[in-house]
Amino acid sequence: MKFLKDIESLLGNEYVLTGDSMQKFLTDWRKRYIGNALAVILPRTSSDVAAIVNLCISYNVSIVPQGGNTGLCGGATPDTSGKSIVISTIRMNSITNIDIINNSITVEAGCILKNVQNAALDCNRLFPLSLASEGSCTIGGNLATNAGGTQVLRYGNIRELTLGIEFVNAEGNIVNALRGLRKDNSGYSLRDLYIGSEGTLGIITAASLKLFPKPLDRKVILVSIGSLEQAVSFFSYSRSFFYEKITAFELMSGLCIDMVKKLLDLPKNFINKSSWFVLIEISYSDNHDETADVISSFLENSINKDLIFDAMVSNNVKQNEEIWLMRESIPIAERDFGKAIKHDISVPISSIASFVKETNSLIQASFPGVQHIIFGHIGDGNLHYNIARASWQSECQLLSLQDDIYRIVHSMVVDFGGSISAEHGVGMLKVGELSKYKSVSELHMMKLIKLAIDPYNIMNPGKILMI
Amino acid sequence: MKFLKDIESLLGNEYVLTGDSMQKFLTDWRKRYIGNALAVILPRTSSDVAAIVNLCISYNVSIVPQGGNTGLCGGATPDTSGKSIVISTIRMNSITNIDIINNSITVEAGCILKNVQNAALDCNRLFPLSLASEGSCTIGGNLATNAGGTQVLRYGNIRELTLGIEFVNAEGNIVNALRGLRKDNSGYSLRDLYIGSEGTLGIITAASLKLFPKPLDRKVILVSIGSLEQAVSFFSYSRSFFYEKITAFELMSGLCIDMVKKLLDLPKNFINKSSWFVLIEISYSDNHDETADVISSFLENSINKDLIFDAMVSNNVKQNEEIWLMRESIPIAERDFGKAIKHDISVPISSIASFVKETNSLIQASFPGVQHIIFGHIGDGNLHYNIARASWQSECQLLSLQDDIYRIVHSMVVDFGGSISAEHGVGMLKVGELSKYKSVSELHMMKLIKLAIDPYNIMNPGKILMI
Numbered sequence: 001m002k003f004l005k006d007i008e009s010l011l012g013n014e015y016v017l018t019g020d021s022m023q024k025f026l027t028d029w030r031k032r033y034i035g036n037a038l039a040v041i042l043p044r045t046s047s048d049v050a051a052i053v054n055l056c057i058s059y060n061v062s063i064v065p066q067g068g069n070t071g072l073c074g075g076a077t078p079d080t081s082g083k084s085i086v087i088s089t090i091r092m093n094s095i096t097n098i099d100i101i102n103n104s105i106t107v108e109a110g111c112i113l114k115n116v117q118n119a120a121l122d123c124n125r126l127f128p129l130s131l132a133s134e135g136s137c138t139i140g141g142n143l144a145t146n147a148g149g150t151q152v153l154r155y156g157n158i159r160e161l162t163l164g165i166e167f168v169n170a171e172g173n174i175v176n177a178l179r180g181l182r183k184d185n186s187g188y189s190l191r192d193l194y195i196g197s198e199g200t201l202g203i204i205t206a207a208s209l210k211l212f213p214k215p216l217d218r219k220v221i222l223v224s225i226g227s228l229e230q231a232v233s234f235f236s237y238s239r240s241f242f243y244e245k246i247t248a249f250e251l252m253s254g255l256c257i258d259m260v261k262k263l264l265d266l267p268k269n270f271i272n273k274s275s276w277f278v279l280i281e282i283s284y285s286d287n288h289d290e291t292a293d294v295i296s297s298f299l300e301n302s303i304n305k306d307l308i309f310d311a312m313v314s315n316n317v318k319q320n321e322e323i324w325l326m327r328e329s330i331p332i333a334e335r336d337f338g339k340a341i342k343h344d345i346s347v348p349i350s351s352i353a354s355f356v357k358e359t360n361s362l363i364q365a366s367f368p369g370v371q372h373i374i375f376g377h378i379g380d381g382n383l384h385y386n387i388a389r390a391s392w393q394s395e396c397q398l399l400s401l402q403d404d405i406y407r408i409v410h411s412m413v414v415d416f417g418g419s420i421s422a423e424h425g426v427g428m429l430k431v432g433e434l435s436k437y438k439s440v441s442e443l444h445m446m447k448l449i450k451l452a453i454d455p456y457n458i459m460n461p462g463k464i465l466m467i
Numbered sequence: 468m469k470f471l472k473d474i475e476s477l478l479g480n481e482y483v484l485t486g487d488s489m490q491k492f493l494t495d496w497r498k499r500y501i502g503n504a505l506a507v508i509l510p511r512t513s514s515d516v517a518a519i520v521n522l523c524i525s526y527n528v529s530i531v532p533q534g535g536n537t538g539l540c541g542g543a544t545p546d547t548s549g550k551s552i553v554i555s556t557i558r559m560n561s562i563t564n565i566d567i568i569n570n571s572i573t574v575e576a577g578c579i580l581k582n583v584q585n586a587a588l589d590c591n592r593l594f595p596l597s598l599a600s601e602g603s604c605t606i607g608g609n610l611a612t613n614a615g616g617t618q619v620l621r622y623g624n625i626r627e628l629t630l631g632i633e634f635v636n637a638e639g640n641i642v643n644a645l646r647g648l649r650k651d652n653s654g655y656s657l658r659d660l661y662i663g664s665e666g667t668l669g670i671i672t673a674a675s676l677k678l679f680p681k682p683l684d685r686k687v688i689l690v691s692i693g694s695l696e697q698a699v700s701f702f703s704y705s706r707s708f709f710y711e712k713i714t715a716f717e718l719m720s721g722l723c724i725d726m727v728k729k730l731l732d733l734p735k736n737f738i739n740k741s742s743w744f745v746l747i748e749i750s751y752s753d754n755h756d757e758t759a760d761v762i763s764s765f766l767e768n769s770i771n772k773d774l775i776f777d778a779m780v781s782n783n784v785k786q787n788e789e790i791w792l793m794r795e796s797i798p799i800a801e802r803d804f805g806k807a808i809k810h811d812i813s814v815p816i817s818s819i820a821s822f823v824k825e826t827n828s829l830i831q832a833s834f835p836g837v838q839h840i841i842f843g844h845i846g847d848g849n850l851h852y853n854i855a856r857a858s859w860q861s862e863c864q865l866l867s868l869q870d871d872i873y874r875i876v877h878s879m880v881v882d883f884g885g886s887i888s889a890e891h892g893v894g895m896l897k898v899g900e901l902s903k904y905k906s907v908s909e910l911h912m913m914k915l916i917k918l919a920i921d922p923y924n925i926m927n928p929g930k931i932l933m934i
Contacts, residue, residue, distance in 0.1 A: 099815060099817050100703075100817075101699065101703055101815075101816055101817035102815040102816045102817045102848070103816070104815070145652060146652045146656075148650050148652075152649065152650065153649075156627065157650065159656075159659075160623065160627050169908070169912065173908045173911075174908070175906070175908045175909060175912065176906065176908075177906075177909060179884055179885070179886060180815045180884065181813045181814070181815065181848060181884075181885065181886050181889070182619065182620075182813065182816075182846075182847040182848055182849070183615050183619065183624065183813045183844075183847045183848070183849045183886070183889040183890045184813060184886035184888070184889060185612060185613045185615075185663050185886075185888050185889060185890055185891065185892045185893070186886050186887060186888040186893060186897075186901055186905060187663075187893060187901060187905060187909070187910075187913050187931055187932070188660060188663065188664055188668075188912075188913045188916055188917075188931075189613075189626075189659050189660065189662070189663055190909060190912055190913070192626075192656050192659030192660065192662075193655060193656065193659065193660055193916075195656070195659075196652050196654075196655065196656055197655055201655075212711070213706060213707070213710045213711060215710075232568065236567075236568055239680060240680070243680045243682075243752035244679070244680060244711075244752060245752070285710035285711060285712070346648045346649065346650045346651060347648070348566060348568075348569040348571070348647045348648065349568055349569045349570070349649075350566050350567075350568035350569045351569075377650075379649075380649040380650045381569070381648060381649055381650070382649070382650045417646055417647065417648075418646070418648065419646060419648050419650070419651040419652075419653050420653060421651070421652050421653040422648070422650040422651060422652060423650045423652055424652065425652045426652070426653060426654060430653075434653055434654060438653060438654060439642070439643065439644075441636070441640045441641070441642045441643075442642060442644060442654070442657060443654075444640075445636065445642065445655075445657055445920065446654050446655045446657070448919045448920060449655055449660075449916060449919060449920070450655075451919065452915045452916060452918065452919035453912065453915055453916070464654055464655075465654070
């Protein structure tokens with residue numbers, strides 16, 4: 001095929017994968033989608049990417065950009081036609097610049113998040129984006145999906161952590177908006193249009209990211225709580241007590257912890273049973289001799305105010321990591337538990353408790369016995385509200401109910417003024433749902449933009465929008 | 468004229484201004500532009516705005532949106548043709564909701580910034596956007612220009628402070644993306660496309676904004692410094708000492724302070740002469756008995772490290788305000804000083820000192836004796852680099868050199884990887900400059916977006932882009 005020959009002469013044969021060597025790029029992390037492709041292309045530079053896009057325009061071949069392939073909505077998986085190519089950024093993995101005075105780091109799109117975090121730490125700085133897949137997800141994928149994670153409460157999504165990006169647009173031009181500037185009001189923010197556009201407008205090839213002072217110390221506390229109302233009140237109290245020292249406030253249902261216990265070798269009596277748990281992380285930028293006393297009195301107050309049952313405070317970095325590992329292990333424990341109907345939703349923080357209570361009732365009324373796997377980020381109003389099979393159901397039986405369960409949950413989300421996709425994006429998984437729940441005027445404007453920027457619809461077609 | 472009759476029957480005569488009653492809406496704050504209009508329209512609701520836009524589409528009348536009319540680049544002033552209308556949002560000034568638990572406030576676009584700040588304080592919260600015109604600028608104008616100001620270092624531009632917006636698009640539809648959510652990855656971020664688009668894509672009618680815990684205490688320090696190199700080193704040292712407690716770090720040249728002294732009734736010996744001054748604001752979220760000692764030792768270290776000459780620490784809220792008043796009075800003192808060639812530029816923080824040194828030399832070589840009025844936000848790399856007349860020049864003579872001075876300054880900005888419009892926007896003033904200094908590919912993409920969303924070019928034509 002002349003198209004692939006052209007790409008091979010551009011990059012060399014070894015970077016144009018076909019046949020079996022494509023396999024790991026054709027399936028998503030959750031193994032819900034198995035696609036096919038003409039080839040998987042591994043460019044090294046943004047010039048390579050631009051040249052590939054230009055060839056795709058000439059040959060009318062569509063493109064699926066892919067980073068670490070850890071997405072949860074099938075946004076980086078090709079369809080089954082076998083007519084598109086996957087462009088994987090895994091070879092574009094250099095850290096090109098760190099500017100300590102400007103507190104910025106410039107990286108290629110294929111850099112693994114953990115490597116960016118570590119490069120920052122080596123300079124006594126913090127790059128705060130943190131999520132379960134940080135060991136394999138890439139900055140390009142994080143940007144394409146506007147990744148959130150566990151530190152959003154304090155530092156924001158990756159959108160707020162980004163100074164500039166470089167991308168190749170759907171016309172095959174490199175657009176360098178990689179300025180390491182904290183203020184730049186010179187026209188429409190193309191950066192913000194591309195962040196979160198899931199590869200449907202072009203391919204992000206590099207980014208300039210903000211660095212922060214590294215906290216001197218962190219304390220992690222695991223708390224057991226009786227109800228979601230209490231969890232939200234406890235969040236408000238925690239913030240009024242510690243202000244912005246609270247860098248994470250993570251909710252986990254009792255079922256989540258039970259699942260994780262099977263996976264991890266936790267010490268006996270590490271944790272007692274409870275309906276809900278909250279992980280709080282407090283970050284200190286200065287030395288506080290009184291830390292232990294302050295936390296004790298905070299927890300004592302919380303118990304006296306009837307906000308929490310019990311609490312366990314980490315005593316050292318190792319214990320910090322043990323508590324965090326419980327939280328980070330939920331997605332893997334959940335996968336071992338069997339395929340679930342997942343919802344990545346957000347509502348105003350003030351509505352979390354009512355939303356869960358009312359939605360749980362509706363779900364149980366329709367599908368008695370299904371299990372609710374609920375965890376997420378209270379401080380962001382973002383819940384992973386997942387439904388696992390009842391004991392009498394097979395995995396297949398549950399999955400056949402996906403549309404009915406979506407209907408209940410997503411209608412409730414919209415009633416509560418929320419979003420049906422909080423941090424994972426739309427991908428393939430939620431295209432239909434978005435077309436139902438996003439307003440007509442917003443969908444219309446998104447289509448106007450897509451058609452203007454990618455008139456031949458070669459960039460990740462079928463993701464986000466039905467065009 | 469039938470068009471105006473239609474609008475009058477929609478809103479009532481008293482809200483359709485013509486003739487002399489339009490005057491104050493037709494000139495910009497700096498009085499650099501005097502425009503003309505068919506009428507100035509004062510809608511009350513977003514439905515009013517949508518109806519007006521629909522009439523404008525029918526009659527092919529273009530629209531100039533206007534908030535508090537405090538913009539510095541003529542973005543809210545109509546051209547001289549007298550064929551467009553001004554839509555002023557001043558009557559759309561309700562605070563519609565405050566959600567304490569969600570830490571959010573929802574306001575109409577015409578709300579004055581100061582009123583939003585005060586509403587937050589009344590609930591023991593902080594809305595951190597702060598700028599010199601806060602007593603008269605509106606949230607809609609702040610959003611249209613992505614306002615920055617003095618707290619960006621810690622809290623970001625208004626873009627980072629915004630959860631959702633409502634706007635009327637160029638097709639006359641109300642787009643309600645007013646969700647009070649901290650995470651929402653459901654398609655392209657129309658919010659971020661409209662923020663900073665200066666009314667060229669539609670009219671922002673309302674916003675949902677983030678609130679923060681109110682700091683318990685603030686300390687303001689005024690420091691005299693010998694050079695910009697020292698000021699940047701002092702910034703790095705201050706951040707390493709106080710971490711994110713530093714909420715402002717404002718630079719002022721000695722000339723700025725001399726100008727302000729003429730305007731304000733400062734106590735004698737309030738401040739000695741120096742080449743540069745820095746205002747540092749430190750915000751405390753907890754009670755520190757040791758505050759005074761810590762600040763003393765910080766300043767002592769800074770003097771010993773040869774970073775600063777001298778410092779004055781505020782002792783109370785009144786002194787905080789006095790020091791801030793000096794900083795906030797610079798734009799007014801500057802206006803009294805005579806019209807200047809203004810540059811609102813940003814460069815990486817690490818380049819500030821070299822940029823100023825090299826640009827000053829080039830300017831003096833070409834225009835000996837002109838005066839450099841330099842102030843701004845070191846922590847954001849954002850300088851207001853303004854050129855005032857030499858003693859031998861008239862104001863007119865200086866203004867006739869605008870293009871030559873722009874050429875020197877903006878070329879240097881681009882050489883240093885900076886932006887020619889950091890926080891004031893483009894408006895009319897910098898359309899030509901943007902067309903010279905923004906990359907061809909970025910300008911091309913901005914035009915694609917403008918044409919897709921506003922095909923008849925009725926929204927604020929002639930601003931940002933030459934179309």
